[in-house]
Amino acid sequence: MDQLRTVEGRAFPLGRKNVDTDVIIPAHYLKTISRIGLGKGAFETVRAEPGNVFDDPEYAGSPILIAGDNFGCGSSREHAAWALNDMGIKAVIAPSFSDIFSGNAFKNGILTVVLPQEAVDRLLEVAKTDPIAIDLEHCSVTTPFQDRFEFEIDSFRRNCLMKGLDEIGLTLAMDSKISAYETRLATERSWLSA
Amino acid sequence: MSTKPTSNKPRTLYEKIWDAHVVDRRDDGTCLIYIDRHLVHEVTSPQAFEGLRVAGRTVRRPDLTLAVPDHNLPTTPRRAADGSRLPIADLESAQQLAALESNAPEFGIRYIDATAPEQGIVHVVGPEQGFSQPGTTIVCGDSHTSCHGGIGALAFGIGTSEVEHVLATQTLLLKQSKTMEIRVDGKLGFGVSPKDVILAIIGRIGAAGGTGYVIEYTGNVFREMSVEGRLTVSNMSIEGGARAGLIAPDETVFAYLEGRPMAPKGAEWDKAVAWWKTLPSDPGAVYDKVVIIDAAEISPSVTWGTSPEDVVPITGVVPDPDSFADPSKQEAARKSLAYMGLTPGMRMVDVPLEHIFIGSCTNSRIEDLRAAAAVAKGRKVSSRIKQALVVPGSGLVKLQAEAEGLDRIFLDAGFEWREPGCSMCLAMNPDKVPPGERCASTSNRNFVGRQGPGSRTHLLSPEMAAAAAINGHLSDVRDMMGGR
Ligand code: SF4
Numbered sequence: 001m002d003q004l005r006t007v008e009g010r011a012f013p014l015g016r017k018n019v020d021t022d023v024i025i026p027a028h029y030l031k032t033i034s035r036i037g038l039g040k041g042a043f044e045t046v047r048a049e050p051g052n053v054f055d056d057p058e059y060a061g062s063p064i065l066i067a068g069d070n071f072g073c074g075s076s077r078e079h080a081a082w083a084l085n086d087m088g089i090k091a092v093i094a095p096s097f098s099d100i101f102s103g104n105a106f107k108n109g110i111l112t113v114v115l116p117q118e119a120v121d122r123l124l125e126v127a128k129t130d131p132i133a134i135d136l137e138h139c140s141v142t143t144p145f146q147d148r149f150e151f152e153i154d155s156f157r158r159n160c161l162m163k164g165l166d167e168i169g170l171t172l173a174m175d176s177k178i179s180a181y182e183t184r185l186a187t188e189r190s191w192l193s194a
Numbered sequence: 195m196s197t198k199p200t201s202n203k204p205r206t207l208y209e210k211i212w213d214a215h216v217v218d219r220r221d222d223g224t225c226l227i228y229i230d231r232h233l234v235h236e237v238t239s240p241q242a243f244e245g246l247r248v249a250g251r252t253v254r255r256p257d258l259t260l261a262v263p264d265h266n267l268p269t270t271p272r273r274a275a276d277g278s279r280l281p282i283a284d285l286e287s288a289q290q291l292a293a294l295e296s297n298a299p300e301f302g303i304r305y306i307d308a309t310a311p312e313q314g315i316v317h318v319v320g321p322e323q324g325f326s327q328p329g330t331t332i333v334c335g336d337s338h339t340s341c342h343g344g345i346g347a348l349a350f351g352i353g354t355s356e357v358e359h360v361l362a363t364q365t366l367l368l369k370q371s372k373t374m375e376i377r378v379d380g381k382l383g384f385g386v387s388p389k390d391v392i393l394a395i396i397g398r399i400g401a402a403g404g405t406g407y408v409i410e411y412t413g414n415v416f417r418e419m420s421v422e423g424r425l426t427v428s429n430m431s432i433e434g435g436a437r438a439g440l441i442a443p444d445e446t447v448f449a450y451l452e453g454r455p456m457a458p459k460g461a462e463w464d465k466a467v468a469w470w471k472t473l474p475s476d477p478g479a480v481y482d483k484v485v486i487i488d489a490a491e492i493s494p495s496v497t498w499g500t501s502p503e504d505v506v507p508i509t510g511v512v513p514d515p516d517s518f519a520d521p522s523k524q525e526a527a528r529k530s531l532a533y534m535g536l537t538p539g540m541r542m543v544d545v546p547l548e549h550i551f552i553g554s555c556t557n558s559r560i561e562d563l564r565a566a567a568a569v570a571k572g573r574k575v576s577s578r579i580k581q582a583l584v585v586p587g588s589g590l591v592k593l594q595a596e597a598e599g600l601d602r603i604f605l606d607a608g609f610e611w612r613e614p615g616c617s618m619c620l621a622m623n624p625d626k627v628p629p630g631e632r633c634a635s636t637s638n639r640n641f642v643g644r645q646g647p648g649s650r651t652h653l654l655s656p657e658m659a660a661a662a663a664i665n666g667h668l669s670d671v672r673d674m675m676g677g678r
Contacts, residue, residue, distance in 0.1 A: 001249075031286045033240035033293045036248075078355060082241075107355060167355075168251070171363040174218060174226065178254075178365060181217045181228055191458035191466040192230055192330065193257060 001109040003164035007091045007134040011064035011127040012053045014046070015120075019067050020074030021101065025083040038079055039086030064132065066124055067094040069117075072101025081108040091134050093141065095120055106157050107167060113141060119149040136162055204476035206373050207440050208408045211348040211473070215331050217365055227368050229360050230330035231347070233316045234261040234303065236287075236294040237622065238335025242358035243297040254364045256302040260325050263291050263308050264315045265336075266622040269585050269612035272309045279309060287623065301361070314588020314614040317341040317555035321425060322588055324454025328443035328470040333360055338555050338638060339438075340431040344424035345451070346443030346473060348408070351432065371437055372482040374407040378415040380489030385672040387565065388423035389557060389636065389655035391415065392430045393495040397505030399485060404436030407483065410475065411441050415489050421450040422561040429556045430638050433502040442474035496542055496668055497640050497653040499530035504640070506542060508658065508670045514538035533642055534650050535630070542668050545652065549633035550575070550582035550609075550663040551645070552656050554619035557636035558587030560594050562656040567600040569660035569674055575608035576666030582609045583625065585617040609663065621646040634662040 029041035046052050053059055065084070071094040072080060081104040084092070091111040102112045113134060115123070119141075123132055126143045133142050136158060141149045160170065171178075186193060205213070218226040232255075239261070246252070253259060266287035274280055282288040291308065298305035306312050312323065316334055320326035320342055328346035333339060335357045342349035356366060376395055396403075409431050416424060424441045431439030448467055451457045458466045493507035504527075506513065515527035515538065531538070536545065552558070552566050563586065575582045584604045586592035592614055595601055601611045618625040619637040621644065627633045629648025636659050637644075640651035652668060661671040 033289050034244055035241045036244070078353075166249075167367075168245075168249070168359050168362045171226065171359065171365060171367070172251075177218050177226070178228070178363065182364075185228070189466075189469065191462040192327070 001164045001166045001169065004090060004109060004111060004161045005136050007063050007111065009064060009131050010059055010062040011066050011093070011123070011132055012059050012062050013124045013127040014053055014065060014067045015124050017068030018070045018073055021072060021077050021080040022074055024072065024080040025077070029083075030077065030079055035079070035082035036086060038083035039088075042083040042087050061088060063088060063090045064134065065089050065092045066120060066127055067092060068120070069095045071097050072105070073098040078104045078107070081105045081110055084110055093120060093123060093134075106161070109161065109164070109166065111136065111161055113151050113153075115141065115149050115151055122147060123149075204478040204480070206475040206479045206481060207346070207410055207442050207473055208348065208371070208373050209479070211329055211331065212370055214329065215348075224367055224369055226365050227331060229333050229364050229366060230258060231320070231325060231327075231332040232259045232360050233320055233325075233332065233334035233339070234259060234294070234357070235265055235316050235334070235336065236263040236290040237265045238354050239297065239357055240290060240293040241354050242361055243293070243301065245358045246301070246361060251362045253301040253303060253361045256304070258364065259303045259361070260306070260320070260323075261294055261298045261303050262306040262313055262316055262319050263294055264313075264614075265616045265620065266290060267308055267613075267615040268624050269583075269615050269617045270624075272613055284624070311589035311593060314586070314591065315555045315558065315616055317425070317429065318558060318587030318591065318614075321345055321421070321450075322454065322590060324451050324457030327451065327457070327466070328447060329473050333366065337432045338429050340436070341425050341429035341555055343428035343431060343439040344426070344441055345421060345447050346441060346470070348438055348440065350438045371408045372406055374404060374409045374436065374483040374485065375481040376409055376411050376485045376487065377413040378411070378487045378489050378492075379413040380415070382415060382489045382492060385494050385657070385675055386492050387494070387655040387657060388419055388426040390492055390495045392427045393497070393502070393505045393653065394492045395485075395487065396430060396434045396502050397495070398487060399434050401433060401501045401503040402435040404431065404434040407436050409434065409436045409439045410481070411439060412475075413489075416441050417444065420561060421447055422559040425559065426556055426562075430502065433638055443470050444474075494655065494658055494671055496658065497651070498534065498536060498542065499527060500533055500640055500642050501526070501530070502638070502640060502653060504530060508542055508668065510542055512536045512538050512540040512542065535632075543670060545668045546578065546632070547634050547652075547662055547667055548578070548580045548631040549618075549627050550579055550659055551585070551618040551633055551635040551637060552609075552659050553583065553585030553587070553617050554635075554637035555587065555616070556638045557656045558585060558591065558614075560591050562636065563591065563595045563600050564598070566656040566660040567603045569657050569671060570607040570609065570664065571603050573607055573664045575663045578666040579663055580631070582663045583612055583618060584609045585612045585625075586614050588614050607664070618645055620644060621649070627651070634659050634668060
């Protein structure tokens, strides 16, 4: 997974609350055998609205999404995180997230930033015209207008994101322990290896 | 590794298997657990393999991994008369099958082809091939992996991210579960099958009763049960909310496994058996919870609702939702009855049927087919039944049944005799129950829409399913077994 220390750029000012995973990626895209390419189905119902932020050339390619309360609620589908990843989104800012979604986002290297509603409102305003910057090292979000908002994040998750470690990568980092176990296994329960 | 105790405290079977698989223990109690056996099928694996490919990772232990397609294969013939393979009409299913067919060789994993005699439902194939063994940790991207607990393995279902994690690392990060003993002692009544035993257990503890626990089934009823019966019981542990179920391995299991293709041979066999014999729970081992059931109280049973806990004896009636103490259960029961099209007080034996499904990883082994055939023999499927399917759990079960003439019994009675696979258990393949129609099914889930949108499912044993097929309505199989 890519290391994530800072995310800088324009942000999709979506703003709305209770964006569920069915809005992020509708069920009929789940028949895929790949986690790549889901970006084209992302926010399909929002994109059907004229003047939506996702089809506005102003925001094309933005690495940040700003939303309202309870982002990612609904079904536990990991496809929601895969879809955001495929769109090139590296961080989502919202006043709150569903637990399952933030877990899935983390597993896929996406940063979820929780900020109070007033801060989110200010960022939504700035995002319409200017870029914003997220600094994971200092746990802050800043704008070109001297705004600075600090956020909290689980230190384990922060460390993993900054080092680009996914859960598999973390376990693979314990290779010596797994190998030692396998060596003992090969003698003590030798019948298990084909 | 050895099932080395951390103290001299007597340990349960579960604790011994757990201790033997701890690679690393963290401060918060989470353990990195080694996985001995990984079963892979076509539905939950494509994104896991893709994840490996994207990250440039390999499968750590292809030798501990076995892939076989089962979920969405059609159960109609897979080869044309000229021997060529027939295509799968459903595009999504065909894609998933093709993905597994190419992923397996790419990552060096053993693969059982859709047309091989060894092909079948993962949970039938594992024990049948001797791949599943006592004291192992077994995972698969399917919740009924708990099945393999019937031979004394710690086995549970996992999601796609975990499938990828196991492929890459052969481990999983887990928290230890609590233990629940479910003891059934006494003599099972005439016509009472292992399926009735597990349905009665789920009826007693509830669909969430086992949440947070691993169940160990103890008592003479399980000791005297065949391996096939034990697999049926453990299979449905997940329907009682438990992540896994276990039955202590014994001579019955050893005799079942000996000589199977992937079972240990020669000196390795002796070494394995010696270790397996150390696994049963120590005298005095303490469980977090104990449930005791008298075998004599268990009757041939069926479900009436849309949760596997909605169980009544076949001699019973559809319950009145008001009879439940819990208001949320009253509400759930009302919804269930509306969906199922049943009214309180109706006798279960009066419930008419349109479909019969004998199959699934719960009840598609040779003993199940023998039990159903014994009832079907010399009889005819009722004219009100639109479709009666018998779907063997594997190609080898099918061949064995054919060698015993069971296929003829079923065909003569008017059942269809199909190719192995998950079939009507989950309606991901062409075998579906149409909306509003009713099926007596030997599978494990009676959820809303499980056998197809709007389908109505009554879970029961294979012999009860056969009896239902003959009569065209739910029936007490004991009346067709010559009484006592
Ligand atoms: S038969 Fe049903 S429960 Fe068993 S593996 Fe197949 S889909 Fe899962």
